[in-house]
Amino acid sequence: MTKRVYNFYPGPATLPLQALEKAKEELLNFRDTGISILEISHRSKEYDELHNEAIDNVRELMNIPEDYKILWLQGGASTQFWQVPFNLQVEGKPMEYVNTGGWSTKAIKEAKHYGEVKVVASSEDDLFRYIPKGISFSDDTAFAHITGNNTLYGTEFQTWPKTSDNVPLVCDMSSNLMDQVIDVKDFGVIYAGAQKNLGPAGVTLLIVREDLADRAPEDSPTLFKWKTEIVKNSLFHTPPSFAIYFCKLAMDYLKEIGGVPAIEKINREKAKLLYDVIDRSNGFYRGHARPDSRSLMNVTFTLESDELEAKMVAEGAKRDLIGLKGHRSIGGMRASIYNAMPLEGVEKLAEFMKEFHEEHQ
Amino acid sequence: MTKRVYNFYPGPATLPLQALEKAKEELLNFRDTGISILEISHRSKEYDELHNEAIDNVRELMNIPEDYKILWLQGGASTQFWQVPFNLQVEGKPMEYVNTGGWSTKAIKEAKHYGEVKVVASSEDDLFRYIPKGISFSDDTAFAHITGNNTLYGTEFQTWPKTSDNVPLVCDMSSNLMDQVIDVKDFGVIYAGAQKNLGPAGVTLLIVREDLADRAPEDSPTLFKWKTEIVKNSLFHTPPSFAIYFCKLAMDYLKEIGGVPAIEKINREKAKLLYDVIDRSNGFYRGHARPDSRSLMNVTFTLESDELEAKMVAEGAKRDLIGLKGHRSIGGMRASIYNAMPLEGVEKLAEFMKEFHEEHQ
Numbered sequence: 168m169t170k171r172v173y174n175f176y177p178g179p180a181t182l183p184l185q186a187l188e189k190a191k192e193e194l195l196n197f198r199d200t201g202i203s204i205l206e207i208s209h210r211s212k213e214y215d216e217l218h219n220e221a222i223d224n225v226r227e228l229m230n231i232p233e234d235y236k237i238l239w240l241q242g243g244a245s246t247q248f249w250q251v252p253f254n255l256q257v258e259g260k261p262m263e264y265v266n267t268g269g270w271s272t273k274a275i276k277e278a279k280h281y282g283e284v285k286v287v288a289s290s291e292d293d294l295f296r297y298i299p300k301g302i303s304f305s306d307d308t309a310f311a312h313i314t315g316n317n318t319l320y321g322t323e324f325q326t327w328p329k330t331s332d333n334v335p336l337v338c339d340m341s342s343n344l345m346d347q348v349i350d351v352k353d354f355g356v357i358y359a360g361a362q363k364n365l366g367p368a369g370v371t372l373l374i375v376r377e378d379l380a381d382r383a384p385e386d387s388p389t390l391f392k393w394k395t396e397i398v399k400n401s402l403f404h405t406p407p408s409f410a411i412y413f414c415k416l417a418m419d420y421l422k423e424i425g426g427v428p429a430i431e432k433i434n435r436e437k438a439k440l441l442y443d444v445i446d447r448s449n450g451f452y453r454g455h456a457r458p459d460s461r462s463l464m465n466v467t468f469t470l471e472s473d474e475l476e477a478k479m480v481a482e483g484a485k486r487d488l489i490g491l492k493g494h495r496s497i498g499g500m501r502a503s504i505y506n507a508m509p510l511e512g513v514e515k516l517a518e519f520m521k522e523f524h525e526e527h528q
Numbered sequence: 529m530t531k532r533v534y535n536f537y538p539g540p541a542t543l544p545l546q547a548l549e550k551a552k553e554e555l556l557n558f559r560d561t562g563i564s565i566l567e568i569s570h571r572s573k574e575y576d577e578l579h580n581e582a583i584d585n586v587r588e589l590m591n592i593p594e595d596y597k598i599l600w601l602q603g604g605a606s607t608q609f610w611q612v613p614f615n616l617q618v619e620g621k622p623m624e625y626v627n628t629g630g631w632s633t634k635a636i637k638e639a640k641h642y643g644e645v646k647v648v649a650s651s652e653d654d655l656f657r658y659i660p661k662g663i664s665f666s667d668d669t670a671f672a673h674i675t676g677n678n679t680l681y682g683t684e685f686q687t688w689p690k691t692s693d694n695v696p697l698v699c700d701m702s703s704n705l706m707d708q709v710i711d712v713k714d715f716g717v718i719y720a721g722a723q724k725n726l727g728p729a730g731v732t733l734l735i736v737r738e739d740l741a742d743r744a745p746e747d748s749p750t751l752f753k754w755k756t757e758i759v760k761n762s763l764f765h766t767p768p769s770f771a772i773y774f775c776k777l778a779m780d781y782l783k784e785i786g787g788v789p790a791i792e793k794i795n796r797e798k799a800k801l802l803y804d805v806i807d808r809s810n811g812f813y814r815g816h817a818r819p820d821s822r823s824l825m826n827v828t829f830t831l832e833s834d835e836l837e838a839k840m841v842a843e844g845a846k847r848d849l850i851g852l853k854g855h856r857s858i859g860g861m862r863a864s865i866y867n868a869m870p871l872e873g874v875e876k877l878a879e880f881m882k883e884f885h886e887e888h889q
Binding site: 170171177178179180181182184188190200201202203205206207208209242246248249277362368370386387388389390391403405407409410413489 | 530531532533535537538539540541542543545548549551552555556557560561562563564566567568569570572602603604605606607609610637638641721723727728729730731747748749750751752764765766767768769770771774848850851
């Protein structure tokens with residue numbers, strides 16, 4: 168029996184065991200080609216089929232309209248932090264951002280290289296414990312940018328802010344892609360590094376309303392422009408084929424269990440288990456995020472002292488509950504419970520939290 | 529017994545079976561963590577060790593001096609086509625390129641976005657059949673760029689051109705990295721998409737003399753600058769961890785069999801087997817590359833007619849010799865025999881070539 172633990176790391180993160188087993192099974196021989204998926208030419212018909220199946224899976228799971236293109240890119244969300252403003256810039260128009268944490272802050276920093284950035288709302292005043300309410304974007308902004316879920320602070324948008332028809336809403340969904348049902352038409356662009364909620368590190372998913380890709384300055388390096396990969400179906404150059412393959416396997420599993428509506432239900436159940444323990448602990452566990460802004464994906468909390476937190480991390484590890492240490496920027500504890508974290512893992516964690524509380528009150 | 533064929537695809541390409549088997553064996557449980565390498569946090573100590581072992585392997589195998597940094601990047605060589613001129617540009621100085629084929633042509637195109645490009649030598653006049661002789665770079669160029677091996681045309685530099693001390697030589701070694709012993713001190717920068725001679729697609733190796741990374745314009749997106757990843761040991765953001773892991777396994781195997789000197793000997797033997805068949809075929813097989821420019825990695829040749837070539841590709845496939853079709857730009861046949869292609873595979877191909885010749889003369 169292979170040793171497996173419950174992995175609460177924030178990303179790269181746990182993946183569906185079924186997908187890992189499938190990848191293992193066929194690692195030396197992809198689809199009876201006698202060639203590993205790691206070795207197969209991206210110009211082969213077998214790879215091309217797989218590549219398109221991965222795209223079809225995204226379209227089906229997120230119910231994406233035909234006028235949106237689905238791209239597999241490289242460089243992570245950190246690359247989109249500059250590629251988004253590069254591609255969506257409009258001469259003379261500012262870009263509007265909401266700052267809900269570390270990732271938003273980084274996105275804002277990179278956007279400044281492409282023009283004026285206006286931060287229209289921020290929760291920096293209270294350690295990013297909340298998602299600002301009543302966000303309002305102006306009509307003459309090039310685009311509006313939000314971070315859908317904030318892994319460091321454990322907050323997540325509960326409803327999506329509106330923009331006027333001519334202003335595309337751009338969302339970094341690296342840590343909450345497919346965690347719940349959304350209407351893609353509410354967005355102009357969605358991007359996500361795969362390594363939290365979709366697959367392994369090394370590939371970035373970009374969903375873009377096709378007309379928006381026409382804005383990029385023509386006279387620029389070929390790979391700066393999303394258009395380059397739209398025209399070539401993400402095969403302008405060698406794609407990160409294994410990472411795409413694995414995303415496809417993980418999405419196959421998600422489809423099997425009922426798709427995004429089914430996983431949303433499970434995700435709400437998982438998150439409630441942990442938030443209930445926090446809320447019923449009489450202050451032993453202190454939730455970092457305000458209740459109205461709580462993330463389904465990252466549950467953050469602190470204990471009375473650093474020592475107690477260190478002890479909890481260590482005792483959790485003894486029970487095969489790994490990666491519970493919070494991000495260095497706020498300390499404390501964090502349980503990342505992405506789509507692939509099974510309910511049993513969260514149940515075990517909730518049980519451990521209750522016992523740890525009893526032992527230390 | 530798992531079905532395996534001989535894969536002569538130009539990239540992604542065949543990988544060492546030993547590395548594939550190791551990856552398969554530990555896919556669900558990396559180093560007894562109970563976590564897959566696909567799932568493990570890039571901030572964990574287990575990943576950090578692996579990451580540095582991969583770097584150490586490159587340094588050891590290529591005997592790289594300490595003043596060179598070794599980076600794991602994303603985006604392939606195609607990304608370096610713009611990132612090289614971005615990082616090495618010097619105000620007022622041109623950049624000098626040698627054009628030896630399709631990849632050089634693409635590199636030149638991207639460099640033009642960063643200043644004046646001078647093509648100081650080219651073999652375009654004869655369908656890129658040769659590597660120009662007597663290449664001379666000027667003293668006041670920002671850098672000199674060559675493509676070490678040309679996958680499309682099957683040519684490879686046999687000796688490296690010289691530059692003056694203040695002009696770094698930059699080489700795209702995507703398809704001949706570690707195919708033979710080189711002196712890294714002859715180069716300022718070496719870059720390589722991994723998917724031909726190092727590992728799977730999804731990671732780019734960059735070897736850069738550290739002082740050269742100081743040239744990049746400070747006021748630019750963070751990830752444009754190599755310096756960003758030098759300071760963070762390629763962990764500024766989530767690295768393509770699985771691809772790096774696999775490169776490490778492939779290099780472990782290369783070390784086991786004696787390193788670059790040993791593989792160079794085998795590579796020369798493999799290439800000679802095929803070139804001898806071509807040269808002794810009385811014109812039945814027509815080598816595309818001139819004999820003095822022949823690649824150790826990609827053996828290109830044509831037959832009398834497209835029909836005969838198609839027949840050869842099909843009959844090769846029946847014998848489990850896969851991927852022999854040449855690049856669409858020149859047609860014909862191509863056998864890519866990178867480091868990981870075993871001698872037995874090339875022997876089988878040579879035998880098939882002789883038999884096919886006998887049957888069709």
